[in-house]
Amino acid sequence: MNFIAKALNLSSSAAARLEERNILRKAFIKHPFFSDIVEAFRLDKKFGHYEDGTVIVKAQDGLRVFRGFPKIKRILTINPALKRHFGSRKIALEEKMNGYNVRIVRIGENIYAITRRGLFCPYTTEKAREAFTHDFFDDYPDHMLCCEAVGIASPYVPNEVYGIEGLDFFLFDVRHSSTNEPVEISEKIEIAKRYKLKLAKILKFSTPDDFESIKKVVGQLDKNGREGIVFKDVKMELQPLKYTTSYANASDLRYAFRFFGEYSRDFMLARIVREAFQSFEFGDDKEEFDARCLKIGKAILEPMVESIKRCSQGESIYEESDLIFSSQEVIELFKMHLRFLGIDFKADVSREDGGYRVKLKRVMRSTTDKINGILEGRTWK
Incomplete structure (x- = not known):
């Protein structure tokens, strides 16, 4: 030491x-x-x-x-939060990838x-x-x-x-x-x-009081299936702030509810709260609000039902990645790295164009066990 x-x-x-x-x-x-x-x-x-x-x-x-990454605080409303934090400073709207x-x-x-x-x-x-x-x-x-x-x-x-x-x-x-x-x-x-x-793309230089222009940028990112914005003081003297799109909130919920045994209720609730404040600040009309409700509801229920069906057919719930390695040595080291992190996984390796393709399946043991237990008649708690 x-x-x-x-x-x-x-x-x-x-x-x-x-x-x-x-x-x-x-x-x-x-x-x-x-x-x-x-x-x-x-x-x-x-x-x-x-x-x-x-x-x-x-x-x-x-x-x-x-040094580790400084924590970036999240805002749920654009208009008051940017003014409160940045005042009248010039800010950069950087894509949150x-x-x-x-x-x-x-x-x-x-x-x-x-x-x-x-x-x-x-x-x-x-x-x-x-x-x-x-x-x-x-x-x-x-x-x-x-x-x-x-x-x-x-x-x-x-x-x-x-x-x-x-x-x-x-x-x-x-x-x-x-x-x-x-x-x-x-x-x-x-x-x-x-x-x-x-x-990472700088989407716009602006000021905190330009709400309508910033709202349009958020809307375009949402349509393109992008995650959000990091607002930065151009001098980097103040800490940045981050804001996510509705698409990102729904995507996070879809992922978390698919693997609901691995994710906390706080993670899930936070995304729903973000949607509520965005709906309010953006002034959703009835049609927009109904569409938002349908999107969030499907993001919650669809992946859960898919996971239940998989388990009912005797499958495990897993997350799949398709990785490309240049070295067999690094593949073995990466497997050691995953075991070091306590990750339950399966890896299928095949040779491909001077490198190696690894189909990695990370087994979501908690979700699998919870679903199987309920299907066998066990109580939730």
């Missing part, structure tokens, strides 16, 4: 207590694929000014700290991908090494690229809406690794151009 204490400026006893309290956990599986890393731990909860997901690395060439957050970093000689929870993911790291050069890190050695990993070949959030067959990365922040200080929006755009990085 000595290197943890040194990196976080703590006493050795304080660092040891972090581990005793289960706040400090291992961040990776030791393997030659992670050759630059001697040891790595992550903060599973916020500690002092360090965000959860913060990673402390003892590398071959020294100590590194990669539907994937999973990763920090792309360089440690020693190689590029690595760290997930939101502070884990070095073998699959995402393999894809990051294929997608990114070292040019940015040569010029910004103490910074990290905060990206949304998006596409069909995603192990966590597979999504077809962007038309990406594999997995791609879209930059939404550039931050100093150890301080979490972000660069301004204009500098981020310049960095993306200079190093040929794909950027």
Whole structure:
């Protein structure tokens, strides 16, 4: 724990207590694929000014700290919330993409991908090494690229809406690794151009009082099946705010109710509450309100009934992903990574065009067991 204490400026006893309290956990599986890393731990909860997901690395060439993603507060109403938070500042409306957050970093000689929870993911790291050069890190050695990993070949959030067959990365922040200080929006755009990085789309520059214009942007995103908006102060001096579309709320509900045993009631209720406030603020007429009610009702009931039917036919409930690997070694390491996370899965591997396709089935054991129990006559509680 000595290197943890040194990196976080703590006493050795304080660092040891972090581990005793289960706040400090291992961040990776030791393997030659992670050759630059001697040891790595992550903060599973916020500690002092360090965000959860913060990673402390003892590398071959020294100590590194990669701060976790700052929490972005969610707004349920646009008009009063933006004015209250941003005042009259100029803001950027950035698309909130539907994937999973990763920090792309360089440690020693190689590029690595760290997930939101502070884990070095073998699959995402393999894809990051294929997608990114070292040019940015040569010029910004103490910074990290905060990206949304998006596409069909995603192990966590597979999504077809962007038309990406594999997995791609879209930059939404550039931050100093150890301080979490972000660069301004204009500098981020310049960095993306200079190093040929794909950027999460800036939909519009606006001001908080331009409600009607912002509402139109939300409406267009909703029609296109997109997740929402992150509102950012162009100077990045204030924390961003996020807002989701009705499409995203319904999509989340459809997913959660399909696997209702794995998701809490709070997760489900939150999406319904978001819909209620959006319906009110957007002034739904009767036809719009009825359509919204039908959409949400179907998002709740349809997937549950589908799951019940599957179990009644003797099947298990699972989430399926179709992944593309370049290396057999990384496939085996990724399986170890999933077991490390306690995930129950099945994986079918086939050779394909110089690489490997892995059909990954994550078994939703809790949902399967609950449905089977009820079908056998057991009570709900």
